Amino acid sequence: MRTEVTRLLRLFADLPGVSGDEERVREAVWEEVRDRVDAARVDALGSLICWKGCRPEGPPPRVLLDAHLDEVGFVVTRIDADGYARFAPVGGIDARLLPGTALRIGREGLPGVIGSRPIHLDKDVSKAPDPRRLAIDAGPDAERRLRPGDFAVFATTCEPFGQGLWKGKALDDRAGCALLAALLGEDLPLPVCATFSVQEEVGSRGAGPAAFSVPTEFALALEGTTCADLPGVEADAEATQLRGGPVVTVMDGTLIAAPEVLRALEATGVPFQWKRTTAGGTDAGRLQLAGAGRAAGVVAVPCRYIHGPAAVLAESDLLAAYDLVLAFLKGLVA
Amino acid sequence: MIELLHRLCGTFAPSGREEAVRRLVAAEVEPLCDDVRSDALGNLFARRRGSGPRVVLAAHLDQVGVIVTHVGADGFCRIAPVGGVSPSVLLGQRLVFASGLTAAVAAERREDPRQPLRFDQLYLDPQDVAAVRVGDMAVFASGLSVGAERVIGPALDDRAGVAVLIETLRTLAAAPLACDLCCLFSVQEEVGLRGARTAGFQIEADVALAVDVTLAADTPRATPLNVRLGAGAAVKLADRSVLCHPVVGDALQAAAGRARVDFQLEVLDTGGTDAGALQLAGVGAAAGGLSIPLRHVHTAAEMIDRRDLRACVAVLGQFLLAPPRV
Numbered sequence: 001m002r003t004e005v006t007r008l009l010r011l012f013a014d015l016p017g018v019s020g021d022e023e024r025v026r027e028a029v030w031e032e033v034r035d036r037v038d039a040a041r042v043d044a045l046g047s048l049i050c051w052k053g054c055r056p057e058g059p060p061p062r063v064l065l066d067a068h069l070d071e072v073g074f075v076v077t078r079i080d081a082d083g084y085a086r087f088a089p090v091g092g093i094d095a096r097l098l099p100g101t102a103l104r105i106g107r108e109g110l111p112g113v114i115g116s117r118p119i120h121l122d123k124d125v126s127k128a129p130d131p132r133r134l135a136i137d138a139g140p141d142a143e144r145r146l147r148p149g150d151f152a153v154f155a156t157t158c159e160p161f162g163q164g165l166w167k168g169k170a171l172d173d174r175a176g177c178a179l180l181a182a183l184l185g186e187d188l189p190l191p192v193c194a195t196f197s198v199q200e201e202v203g204s205r206g207a208g209p210a211a212f213s214v215p216t217e218f219a220l221a222l223e224g225t226t227c228a229d230l231p232g233v234e235a236d237a238e239a240t241q242l243r244g245g246p247v248v249t250v251m252d253g254t255l256i257a258a259p260e261v262l263r264a265l266e267a268t269g270v271p272f273q274w275k276r277t278t279a280g281g282t283d284a285g286r287l288q289l290a291g292a293g294r295a296a297g298v299v300a301v302p303c304r305y306i307h308g309p310a311a312v313l314a315e316s317d318l319l320a321a322y323d324l325v326l327a328f329l330k331g332l333v334a
Numbered sequence: 335m336i337e338l339l340h341r342l343c344g345t346f347a348p349s350g351r352e353e354a355v356r357r358l359v360a361a362e363v364e365p366l367c368d369d370v371r372s373d374a375l376g377n378l379f380a381r382r383r384g385s386g387p388r389v390v391l392a393a394h395l396d397q398v399g400v401i402v403t404h405v406g407a408d409g410f411c412r413i414a415p416v417g418g419v420s421p422s423v424l425l426g427q428r429l430v431f432a433s434g435l436t437a438a439v440a441a442e443r444r445e446d447p448r449q450p451l452r453f454d455q456l457y458l459d460p461q462d463v464a465a466v467r468v469g470d471m472a473v474f475a476s477g478l479s480v481g482a483e484r485v486i487g488p489a490l491d492d493r494a495g496v497a498v499l500i501e502t503l504r505t506l507a508a509a510p511l512a513c514d515l516c517c518l519f520s521v522q523e524e525v526g527l528r529g530a531r532t533a534g535f536q537i538e539a540d541v542a543l544a545v546d547v548t549l550a551a552d553t554p555r556a557t558p559l560n561v562r563l564g565a566g567a568a569v570k571l572a573d574r575s576v577l578c579h580p581v582v583g584d585a586l587q588a589a590a591g592r593a594r595v596d597f598q599l600e601v602l603d604t605g606g607t608d609a610g611a612l613q614l615a616g617v618g619a620a621a622g623g624l625s626i627p628l629r630h631v632h633t634a635a636e637m638i639d640r641r642d643l644r645a646c647v648a649v650l651g652q653f654l655l656a657p658p659r660v
Contacts, residue, residue: 217374236404236412237454250469251401251416256350256522258375262469274468276404278414293374293532 001185002322006166006315008032008178013158013168016104018073018090018151019202022046025069025174029181029196036184037194046198047210052184053191056213061191062332064216064294065183065325066207066283067176067223068200071169072307074103074152076136079143084115084135087152091201095128097308105138106150112138154309164315165242171311172224173200175301179222179322186326189333200283204254207283211290218261218332219287219296220325224313225249225275227302236276240302243314244273246321249298251278254285258295265297268327270320275300299325335501335643336480338362342493343478346432348399348416348471349525352376354432355395359496359519366503367517377533378519380503386513387540389657390619391502391650392530392608393495394523394546397488398632399473400429402458405466411437411458416471417524418605421451423633429458429472435465436475474634483564483639490636492523494626495545498643502650513541513657520608527575530608534615540660541582541620542612543653544570545646547638548600548625559602561627564639566596567646570623573602575610581658582622589652595645600625620660624649 011032017025026048034040037050048069054061072091079085085105089095099116115137138146158168168174180194193214198206211219229241240247248265249257252275265272275298288296301321304312347355356378363380364370370380378395398417405411413424424439431437437460441451460466474488499517516537521529523546534542548568551559561568569586571578590597600623613621624646629637 236406251350251414256416256525259351259353276412276468278401278403288375289528289531291532292536293377293529295374 001182002319004185005178005182005318005322008181009166009175009318010158012174012177013170016109016151016153017070017170018075018153019070019199020090021151022069022198025177026196029069029177032181033184043210045206045209047206048196049210049214050184050194052188052194060215061193062217063190063329064193064195064211064214064219064287065180066195066197066219066221066287067180068173068197068206068283069177070198070201071153072201076105076146076148076150076152078148079146080135083140083142085112085138085142085146086135087131089131090151092307094308095131098131098134099129101309102155103136103152104155105136105146105152110138110145111155112136112152156310165312166315167310167312169309169311171303171313172306175224175303175313175318176222179325182322183325189330192329197283204281204283204286208286208290211287215291216294219284219294220261220328221282221284221287221298222325223282223298223300224303224306224311225300226280226306227304239277240273240275242302242304243316244302245317246272246324247275247300247302248272249275249300252280252282253278254281255288255296255298257297260295261297264328264331265324267331268324270324270327272324335497336640338500339485339493339497340478342496343487343489344476346430346473347395347397348473349396349522351432351471352395352521356519359395359500362500363503363517366507373532373536375529375532376521377529379533380517380519382511382515384511384514387657387659388516388538389513389541389543389654390516390518390537390539390612391499391543391545392518392520392612393499394492394520394529394608395496396521396524397473397491398524399471400424402466402468402470405463405468409463411460411463411466413456413458414453419632421453421456424456425451427634428475430475431466431470431472433465436461437472483641484637485640486635486637488634488636490628490638491547491631494547494638494643498545498626498646498650501647505647505651506654509655511654513654515654523608527606527608527611530611531615534612534619538616539612539619541657542609543582544607544609544612544623546607546623546625547628547631548602549631550627550629553629557603561598561600563627563629563637564641565598565627566642567649568598568600568625568627570600570609570625573606574604575606576613576621578609578622579620579660581660582620585658586622586624586649586653589656590649593648593652595648597645597649620658
């Protein structure tokens with residue numbers, strides 16, 4: 001239901017779930033949706049596929065809604081003799097934001113900090129550091145507590161601030177997960193397949209296999225998207241605006257949105273903004289091409305500082321995205 | 335075929351917005367096929383049922399263009415490419431929207447003109463900015479110039495291939511084919527062979543041929559490639575998306591021999607075609623290509639030779655009468 005979207009955002013955003021390590025997020029999502037769906041399964045890659053108002057052995061529903069469980073983060077590659085942990089980014093991380101960032105590492109969420117050189121020692125502060133030259137400082141006995149293969153996430157707590165803003169890590173795409181889990185609590189106007197996909201941040205790997213066996217007519221990816229309405233940024237480079245409403249993509253690096261989907265979204269009458277750059281990609285690219293193909297699109301929530309330690313979204317945009325998707329579903333049966 | 339090419343090239347159809355040219359093609363092929371249908375992405379499938387291997391011939395409906403990403407309060411629009419079109423080729427061009435509205439492409443004054451022109455330095459100056467919305471697409475203004483041998487204009491990639499396929503169907507209308515034929519008029523090739531992926535999954539072909547343009551290398555200081563304008567139908571051996579099945583290449587050369595037309599061997603070191611996607615769809619297919627040599631690809635002044643077009647039709651005709659067994 002609409003009233004639980006922010007509760008779910010906070011719940012999901014604080015959980016660790018780097019691409020390839022989404023289990024805890026998936027389990028939290030399952031706890032919320034298990035009583036709202038008629039059937040579900042977890043596929044070979046770990047994506048959660050749910051059927052509401054329909055069953056896998058019956059005729060497929062007309063619509064598939066997708067959100068991805070995973071977030072960008074880090075994986076420990078080696079523990080050095082001096083106790084520093086070397087790491088690699090998982091997904092597209094802005095390396096300029098890394099030095100001095102706090103992390104939570106491994107199953108237990110052990111604290112660590114990505115080391116940084118004091119400014120008086122760094123000759124060139126303008127270039128983005130090479131992540132291979134950085135290391136995580138996790139304390140003197142790190143090698144007893146950390147192992148190669150441990151995943152790490154930004155140590156940011158999701159909380160409201162300002163007037164109607166939320167900050168947190170992984171808003172891309174726990175915002176989408178919150179929307180989708182909440183929508184499943186509605187008495188939806190038509191049967192729906194909901195996929196909570198894995199590994200979007202490393203190439204939308206989960207979405208295609210998840211959608212392959214559910215040949216729907218339409219698919220919408222629910223996402224967090226970039227928002228650069230910042231001081232010094234020209235209007236034509238900002239992509240979206242915070243509080244400008246939910247974002248609809250016409251074209252990105254993986255998808256030209258189907259005209260039928262765009263028309264249906266416009267017909268709802270719910271105000272939205274177009275995404276005004278063509279960079280990036282979402283699960284919708286894979287959903288469009290899975291199996292025999294389908295009409296696909298993206299509805300997203302603008303997130304400033306996306307893929308960084310603390311992203312910011314507006315509650316009004318989040319709830320308006322909920323309204324837009326629900327109205328889209330209603331429009332399909334009208 | 336030239337009259338058809340005029341109509342095809344004059345139709346607005348950038349990637350993802352191919353409706354108008356799909357309707358035109360459907361009307362042309364309806365009387366020549368057993369059934370014509372389209373799929374969720376807008377691919378058009380024209381089938382002539384028969385016994386023998388299932389063969390798909392694919393030409394793509396879409397052309398490159400630009401998409402409006404921002405409509406400025408100052409009346410100028412920002413654009414991004416749809417498909418592989420470069421900023422320098424757009425500068426100074428007249429573009430046209432689906433409605434027929436036209437716009438000029440211009441660039442900001444650059445601090446360092448020695449640096450290559452970037453998309454974010456371009457802007458669109460439309461006749462009427464009130465009629466333009468974010469998400470609208472525009473293409474090179476059309477207008478085919480037809481000479482005795484050479485044809486110049488935008489969108490010959492791949493309306494020339496579409497024309498070749500339609501003409502092949504026409505030529506073979508009364509002939510018994512030795513295969514189960516599907517002519518695929520695919521969508522969104524220019525943005526990553528997307529239509530061909532879902533189409534290939536549905537068709538389950540044994541043999542897949544892309545009928546697309548290839549780069550003619552007979553221009554000043556061109557990358558050394560084998561293909562020349564006017565030297566015949568190009569039998570594709572490889573491009574960046576596909577290593578063609580040798581049996582398919584051999585069968586095309588044999589077909590050219592039977593048709594008694596010129597052919598040339600093509601290895602393209604850049605770019606891909608639907609053959610790449612059709613080869614890997616589902617359980618896969620033996621893939622190849624028959625290509626139309628073209629100069630100045632993805633510009634407003636693409637150029638082909640009419641003799642090469644006719645040669646391609648003749649080769650495909652013979653190929654379908656004796657397709658390879660794989």
